[in-house]
Amino acid sequence: MVATVIKPSPGQKRSSWVLYPMFHFINIRELTFLFFAACVLTSQSLANDQEFMEDFLKREYSLSKPYRGLGFSSSSQWDLMGTAMVTPDQVRLTPDLQSRQGAVWSRIPLVLRDWELKVHFKIHGLGKKNLNGDGLAVWLTRDRMQNGPVFGNMNQFIGLGVFVDTYPNADKRHDRAFPYISVMLGNGTLSYDHDQDGRLTELGGCTAMVRNAIYNTFLLLRYSKYRLTLMVDVDGKQEWKHCADITGLRLPTGYFFGASSATGDLSDNHDIISMKLYQLTVERSLEEEKEVEEEEEVTVPRVVDMEQFQVVVQEEGMSGVQFFFTLLFSILGLGVLAVVGLMVYGRWTEKRRKRFY
Numbered sequence: 001m002v003a004t005v006i007k008p009s010p011g012q013k014r015s016s017w018v019l020y021p022m023f024h025f026i027n028i029r030e031l032t033f034l035f036f037a038a039c040v041l042t043s044q045s046l047a048n049d050q051e052f053m054e055d056f057l058k059r060e061y062s063l064s065k066p067y068r069g070l071g072f073s074s075s076s077q078w079d080l081m082g083t084a085m086v087t088p089d090q091v092r093l094t095p096d097l098q099s100r101q102g103a104v105w106s107r108i109p110l111v112l113r114d115w116e117l118k119v120h121f122k123i124h125g126l127g128k129k130n131l132n133g134d135g136l137a138v139w140l141t142r143d144r145m146q147n148g149p150v151f152g153n154m155n156q157f158i159g160l161g162v163f164v165d166t167y168p169n170a171d172k173r174h175d176r177a178f179p180y181i182s183v184m185l186g187n188g189t190l191s192y193d194h195d196q197d198g199r200l201t202e203l204g205g206c207t208a209m210v211r212n213a214i215y216n217t218f219l220l221l222r223y224s225k226y227r228l229t230l231m232v233d234v235d236g237k238q239e240w241k242h243c244a245d246i247t248g249l250r251l252p253t254g255y256f257f258g259a260s261s262a263t264g265d266l267s268d269n270h271d272i273i274s275m276k277l278y279q280l281t282v283e284r285s286l287e288e289e290k291e292v293e294e295e296e297e298v299t300v301p302r303v304v305d306m307e308q309f310q311v312v313v314q315e316e317g318m319s320g321v322q323f324f325f326t327l328l329f330s331i332l333g334l335g336v337l338a339v340v341g342l343m344v345y346g347r348w349t350e351k352r353r354k355r356f357y
Helices: 010-049 286-294 320-354
Strands: 052-057 078-082 091-094 101-106 115-124 135-141 158-165 180-187 202-207 217-224 227-233 241-247 256-262 269-282
Touching: 078 091, 091 256, 115 135, 115 256, 135 269, 158 217, 180 227, 180 241, 202 227, 217 269, 256 269
Parallel strands: none
Antiparallel strands: 052 269, 078 101, 091 101, 091 269, 101 256, 115 217, 115 269, 135 158, 135 256, 158 180, 180 202, 202 241, 217 227, 227 241
C-alpha cells in the first residue's frame, strides 16, 4: 500500500495560520472565564459552609503533646483525677480494667463567646462487641473535679456533656446502634439515666463506630451565635459528618472543659490524645451585636426552644408491695374513721336521751 500525502496549497496554509491565533485566543478566553466562574462558585460554597472569618488556637485551653502544663504543680493548666495518667502518646483516663474512673480538667474558666473544640480520642480494648464499657465524656461544666456515676463525673451537673457511650444498657430497644454519641444539657436538676442510655435528656446524637477503629477518631464541638453543632470524623476520610445541631442554646461563661471516663464490670482503654480549642472570629450584624449587649446574663444553661429542653418523665406504676401497704393503710384509716364516727354518734344519742328526762 502506498500512502498518499496531500500537501496543502499555499492559500490553505496561509488561512490556517491566520485562524490559529483566533482559535488560540478563544480557547484562552473560555478557559479564563471558566476559571473565574469556578473561583466564584467555590468561594460562594465556602462562604455558605463557613461563616467564620478566622480561628485562633487558644493554647491555655488546649491539651496536646507533649502534654506540658498537665500535672499537680501550681503552674499547671490541667489537673488529673482518679486513674488518669500521662503517657508519651496520650492521656489515659481509664485502663482496660474493671471499676476504674479517671478524668482530666482544665483549671482556666472559659470566657470566649464563639469557640470550636476538636477532640482526638481513642477507645480500644480486648473485649468483644457489647462486652466492653462504658465510654467517655467531654464536659463544659460549672463544677470540675467531681467523681460520679456519669462516665466518671457527677450526676445532675450544670453545663454541657457529650457522651461517647459504647455499651447499650437498654437491651430491649433497637432504635440505635452503638457506640453512640449524644449531647445533654444539665441545669442542676436533670439526671442522666444509664438504664435508658440517656434518652430522656438527650438533645441530639448519632451512631459513630469509634471503638477499636483503624482510623483516628475525632469529634468537634462548635458553639457560635447560640448554636451548638456536633460533628464526627471516624472513618478516615478527613471529612466532618454532622451528628447533632441544637439552636437557641445559651451557655454561661466561666465554665471548665474536661474529659472523663469510667469502667464497671466491663472495661476498655479510654484515651484522650488531644483537645484543641479555637477562638472563632464571627461576623455579626449591628442588630446581632445589639442583641448580645442587651441580653441579660445567663447563669444556668438553657435552650430557648423549651420543647427541645423539656424532659418527659413517665410515671412508673406501683409495685405489688407498694400496692399492698397502700391498701392496708387505707383500710386501717377507714377503720379508725368508722370507730371515731361511732363514738361521736353514741355520745350524741346519749345527750339527746338525757334531754327527755
